[in-house]
Amino acid sequence: MKHVIELPSSDELKKVITLEGRRLPSFPQAALKLLEMVGDEDVSVKDVARVIESDPGIAAKVLEMVNAAGFGLSRKISTLTEAVVFLGIDPIRKLCIGMTVFQGLFATSNSRTFDRIHFWRHSLSVAVLAMELAKKLELPNPEEAYVAGLLHDVGKIFLDLQGHKDYGEFLHDIGSFQKTIVDLERETLGLGHDDVGAYFCSLWGLPDSIILPVKYHHRSFPAESLPTDQALLISIVALSNFICWTQGVGSFENETVCPPVLAPEIERLVDLDKIDVIARIKAMNREMERISEFYRFVFPTPGEIQESMLWMSFNLSRVNTRLAHRDVTHGAHDHRQASENASLHDVGFAFGKSLSQAGTAREVMDIVMFHIGSIFEPMHWAILLKDPKGEDVIFSAVEGLNKERLQGLRVPRGKGLSGYLAERDMPLISLDIFHDTHLAGRMGLYVDFEPLSCMGTLLKINQQFFGVVELVNKMSGLPYTPEELKILESITEQASMAIERLSYQQSLRKMATTDSLTGLKNRCSLERMLSNRELMLRQYGHDLSIMIIDIDKFKRINEEKGRKAADELLKKVAGILRSTFRKSDNVFRYEGDKFIALLPGTDSQAADQARSRMLTSYDALKREMGVTLSIFVHTVKPSHAKGLITFLEERLVQDKAVLECAPDASVAVELQPVLEQETEQRPEKRKIYRKKVRLDGVLEHPSAKSYGNILVEEIALTEIGFRVTTGPLNVKPGDFLEVSFRLDDTLHSLIERRVIVRSVQGEQVDAEFYNPPPYAKDLGFYLLA
Template sequence: MTDEDKDNIERIRKAARAILQGDIKHLHILPAVAIKLLKLTKDDNAKIEHLSLIIETEPVLAAKILKQVNSAAYALPNKITSINKAVTMLGFSAVRQLAINLLLYNRLIQEGSKRAFDLLFFWQHCLYVASLSRRIAVALEHPDPDLVYTGGLLHDIGELVLETHGRMTYSDFIASMDKNEHAVIEEERRFFGITHAEIGHLFCLEWQLPAPIAAIVACHHSLPAEISPYAKYEAEIAMVSFANYIAWIQGIGSSSHDSHSTLQKTVLETLNVEQLDLEALLQQADQDMRMTREFYDVELPGLTTLRATLVKATINLSQISEVKPVETVDTSGKKLSSSLTAPHHSLDPDDFIPRTLEAIQTEFAFDRSIMFTIDPKRRCLLASYWQPEAMLPQTLQPFEIDIGGISGLLLECLREKKAVIVNTNIEPGNPILQRLNTAEFTALPVLNHNRLIGLLYADYSLSKKAIRAQLLPEIMPIAYELGIAMFNAKQYEQQKKHAQIDHLTQLFNKRMANNFLTEIFQRDKSKLTNIAIGFIDIDHFKQFNDTCGHQAGDDALKIVADILRSLTRPGDFIGRYGGEEFLFILKNTNEKGAYVYAERIRSRIERRGKVMSQRFHDLQLTVSIGIAMYNAGYANYSDMVEAADQAMYRAKSEGRNRTVMLSGSAVDKK
């Protein structure tokens, strides 16, 4: 370490003393056992016994790890009863990482936060960056993906230090933020006199964490110089930095304030991004996050929240561009106005496509523009958006181009994926020229991963100007950006649906049930009197799996879901709450109505079970149902859900295949 490095660390240490409530070495930032586990990351002499001993000194942690390794997620053939055996079966890295995740999660959840810095939001960001970093490391054949994962998990630890132990917290910093043209890292230095990366680095040094982790924490916003002792970890830092940027552009930031992130050019120079299949990596990271949510049984900020965060960030960026225009350089060297790229930060095609068409017209003085999308069922290009709106009167709608009938330059555009100019001199009989009453137009392919997803059209029909060939390479980057934006919008819709729907039953999931109840319970209490919650549990469900196999168990769940779907009114809610449990929420009902509805479900399932008894090896498919009607004694919706759950257990204890109403009602039980 050079004298300059030592001086810099001393500066950071001095600044930390001024803003923290105590010496960083004595602050309870992470549990002591987590620090010990982190130190094993690069300890070549570490053995299974060392890891087992550390975990076994924390009985609660040991119990949670054993519970997890014996879950269906790991599908081990025999029950694991010792940490030592768990490490042997799953591997040193897997168990160590599971323990660190549990400890960090417990630390954050116990701390809690209702302020601007949302610890649950922070936890989600850390997990996502960690997961994606490891996936990138695997794709690039890094020798130690688990090390990169740990670095990703801790990269923003400085924000946690400031929030939990700062004289001025990170929440205070967020509250002070206003729309400005400075990066957050610069604003942190103005507010604290130090950045979260610097204070995180100090944390790593004081607790003697492995050098690669300290390097990632210190340099994930700015890769180290060649003379830095951390230069040898440039690849690991770049992976986490790249994952951090991808997280931000999806709205998964470390906090919900409207900050913006930048991607260093040196990151792309360090990583061979061309080797990465980003689509596959994002899908893998999403799968990791789904498994994490199920494991912790916690409602992490949903896609709507993340989208709102991204919208706020985009608004901030657009306002920055008004003060100091942001310019993008295309491959031809022309600088594109920020008005051409800002619309693509939205996730709503009805927002960003019209805005892009309008921006193209403004930038290149076109008179008209159209965005054609592909309708695969009808095998046509469909004019989905156009500017100005009067361009396509009702007589021209719908404006479709049969893909099978395309020829000439337009066919070349689609096949070769290149921009073309079509005019009456070259193709006098072109039907688009005739239909749109113009002498010339340009067509540009809109691509994603080199796959055609649309066609961009523009003309000078009113001004009668000729379209210069030199314009095409200037417009193509916009078409490329548009393709990315359309792909992101489609991915968002798919992920939004996936985040709301249970994949097996196609009913809403537990998260959506909680969201639905949260919205209901925000009403005035006088409007809650006709709300009923019902818990449905399949009787002896384990026998279906054990006797008939898991496919039969899945079929039983689908049958119940289908019956619930067929009997539920619009406006009411049905969902799978977890395992073999379902939940219904009825509005505008009374005790008799709720009971009759539940009995219809129960009896219909019983009848269907009898019909399918042979399929289930003579097992009877029945359900037990518990109902709770709202009363003023319920402080929140979780109390009411718990009451319905208790009623369901009463139905179980009284013989199963029955409905129990848990209230002062005179309604009889079956």
Template sequence: MDNILSLPSDSDIKKVLKRDDKEVPGFAQVMAKMLTVCNDPNTSIEDVAKLVETDPGITAKVLGIVNSSFFSLRSKVSAISEAVLFLGIDEIKKICLGATFFQKMVKSGQENQFDRTFFWRHCLCVASLSQAIADEIGYSRPEDAYTAGLLHDFGKIVLDRSGRVNYADFCKKADTCTGPLVDAERDIIGIRHDDLGAYYGDRWGFPPKLCLAIQYHHRRFSHLDLCKEDMQFICIVCLADFLAWTQGMGSMDVISHLALQPEVEKNIRLDRINFEAVIQKMDEEIKNTAEFYEFKFPSSDQYRANLLKANLRLSSINSRCFAPREKEVHGEKRSVTTSITAPHSSLEPPKILSATLKAICQDFGFDRVYILRAASPLRRLQVTKCLKQDSFSDQLASYYISIDTADNGFLQCLRNKEPVVINGSLPGEKEVLERFSVSQMLVVPFFSHDKVIGLLGMDHAVSGKKIEPGLFSSIAVVANELGLALENASTYKKAKAASLHDALTGLLNRIAVDRLLKRSFLKAVNKNIALCIAMIDVDHFKKFNDMFGHQEGDNVLRLIANTLKKMSRPTDHVGRYGGEEFIVVLNDTVPAQAVVYAERIRKEIEHLGHLLSDRFPGLGLTVSIGISCFKSDIKNYDTLVSKADKALYKAKDAGRNRVVSA
């Protein structure tokens, strides 16, 4: 277990929680005992009844649920043992565990807590969805999936009860986060709720696979050495949590950044799940239990509004794909491995693909060449690019080929990683050939890191000639070179981005900022465009390192960087200029606007400092800011930087946490 879970250390926990961890959160014995009972195949009716009856509050809650209209029992029951006889031990286990969790963990909160109504509703939704999904895919123990769904987020309650950073205040800032909430938790609070939940789950003796589901429901886990069943178990909770958020049933009243791990698609056949039935089952269960947990299920209008908000947030995230590309910071070029048909002098994937398609047509005499890529998660191939010539139409664009419903050459090509001639001899091929208006086509896989990333398709749509088998080996070489070229392009892109960004904060580094600033300065000179610079320095930064360690000092720098990115415009250039000093190039900005921007930054970080006051006791997080603005007598951008730097140190000399304009 220790070599799979990556748990925080005891010292990490003490840094983020106020109380002695032995006191947190005060329900460990009841929860651990209930989980032990629920996972013991030899558990009897008397065992369950005895445990539940040790707590009158839990007993009342369980009996209230059992006697509800949802179960439609013929007569009222007054004892847990009677309830078990009517409903069965598995159903009672589920109800008891939910009631225990609610009574000992959710209900017993403190003032100023984050909204427990949203949290509890989310827990029940994910639990119900997890069990429904487990039933759909034939998982052996659906009731275990219910338990994992119920407890997957319990680290949030621990943070709310005992975190040094007030979790309610964190939640108020959550809607402005530019990334996943778990990353914001790590940056602001000092730990993620999934790590904290796994830590306590392991400490209290939760079943190993339950701890795994708690820790990995937001992160990748393909690297773990797990059996198929345990891998599926985590995937069930990941999918259920994702579905709950998409339905507006998140653990807090914000629209989170949604992402579903690739492991889910690899381990669960999504196309075989009846999602309508899964969602309907969740609706029915939550509606019928809502009154006992004292929350209201959303009306149909509220439900539609929740879906709209979720989709709007997803749209805003996905719309970044349409953002104009930034021009290259420098024109550096590198040679890459070339194809035997055409040299790939470009490092841009679209140009590499176009050059390859043209070369295949010219060198091998094909009338039409196209790219087929897998369209996830629907198990089908999509025509993503087709060589455009006057004799061809765009009718194939976005055409889908199924690789699931019937055996065909496309599936063989992907499985065997070898060229295949599609000639209609296998089921599922004739319809494709008719759509392409050919009797034959050749498909050849191309790779990246030994993984098939697409197929080259080619045919004689005009001439109607037969495909010559002797071409296979030559075209396979071309496909191999195409894969290498795309791989090199990806590597170059990553390396280039890394060379221009600070490794710790992800902001532009000093070299990149200087180059961009030089361009902005020339525009200001030649086109009379306003330009300002803001230099930002963390006050008392050395004390953060001295008092709390370099790791916390690095966390502070990341928090500042995230704030600057969040509050700056796309046209501004934000960078780390060295140590604890940051720079923002404010293009097309007049002095008054620069001062307003700087004050907003200063106040936002000051507010963040208040939020972190218990995490860094005795040391407030603030910044000082110096501003300089372009004037006609400034002859170079170095002078502009120098003026901002001098203004910055005037701000520090004036008492820190100030904004001074040169």
């Protein structure tokens, strides 16, 4: 029975891509003719050579390859017929199909984000591995597997070239989601690359044996209605795509989102024990090393591939652990929450990728808190950090019922749940707090609910304790399990490594831009600022004065009183500079005994006044040290500030003295102040922007087992205000509810959230989202519209 391939219509395609225009590539004629020869036992060397000759670029490449020094030929081969004889019909046909497809379809790109070389490397890897598997499984025409693997993702080319939405931006944004790429394509773009690719393969007149793997490599397929060889070919391409992904050879850089989906038919059709996957991967690697020389791109080394496989396997195993042991709760929201927030990749892929992209300690904390809420669904969870000035720990990030009361609260050493964790110096789990004598008297902080079960872990770097993660009670009412404690340990271990990475980056940044002796900004920082015209105009306005401060006869102090006295003098001068100038002024230690101050909005008269203030402030130190200052003032326009670098180099004599660097503080000492500083620097994020709306929705009260309708009247990224129109009115502060509603945007986006009730006035309910995602795309765009 012949299977009818269901393809999207041209009208459906037109909603996603532009079908008209010269930019749409056609399938290369040379490749099409070579493809027709696949499986033809009567094809001759001359037939293949004649097709290759029709494409001068490919012909020249073939002759160049066969005459390469690596083949060790005693004479130069000048005809394609000889080249085909020497290389063999099947290898040269496979190579030429690949080369013509690359030049005709894959070489050009519409987006910088969608790297075609990276994409081509993935396509070739899938093609080579598919052919290796096809040979092992004795498929009649293994070259068909090669071509199908080569074209399996061809739909992405059309989405990139002619898509109505920018495909590069789409790839850039998908790290925020936990769905497969093809599902996100369907939701965001309108069609998946599998359907788009199958459509064009059919339009080109390619055989069904190629079209079917292109269409079904991401989904279940009707194996019963297909010939066995065809069903096996689909399985081979899908499996090859998955294996390449596990090695870090995805279709675009940093592809660590949800893995390709393997249809259930694949396990039934492909005997993994029979094919010896490891041997096939090794054969693929050898072939790709040869191919990489031909295409002149770098393929991952065996060591890099092994490392990628290790991390992918590690992440997958951790995901499976959570899948096997995670408590299952009942109710309509549990299914929604599992699909949106607690998917299989929260622990491994989304969590790991989010941490790798975090740029600040606060971002790390937000990511950790979100994933803890998604995975364990606690009623209270928090991160407490060690106070750098004492032994207390501070509630630095809190979510759940105790959020407002506990945020910023200090817990003395040895007190509370966190104190017990620190004293034990090991993870903690309590299945029944009431009967746990060790926790008696320690749970008084949690007044909004009765503590039943808890668990916690320590944050450490190099065995140095700097914080605690604690969870109390689960939404389901069930106790925490030892398996969940292992997952929490893994999360905190990764969080600690992310924080350590950021602390090293911060130290390097500090070393690069800060003078270690005085704590002022250094010469590099000054030159970077002066080189950025837009930054200068934005920061300094229309008037800018530069003040050069030079300590007279500084070298004599160094020679007569020693290095330590000279360093103390520099630090005292730096202290006077800090106290004298305004907060808007920037002060730098340029080199040696020379300091520079940039004074925004300061004309020459105001600069002279600043000079007088500086000299007055220095009088006391002048009498103490017997050293005077020379101060030079120069006023310029910020638009000419780049020329100040040349001006400074010409005016100042460089001091070659090198001063000793001070050691950096530990993470435990630095983290809490850094976190407080980052929080202060993001005031806009702390503001709640609420939008007036009128959106119909539904409400579920899980504990009361009741349902109702609501009218959403105010909405924000983290809060919601609604009126109960029909249904339960027995809602009170502290209740957990499930709400869902559709936005009145063009996509009618569905928003489903668990909320914590904050206040109730008659039918009016004001609530806060339970564990809102760090980035809610649909809701975010809606609020900005």
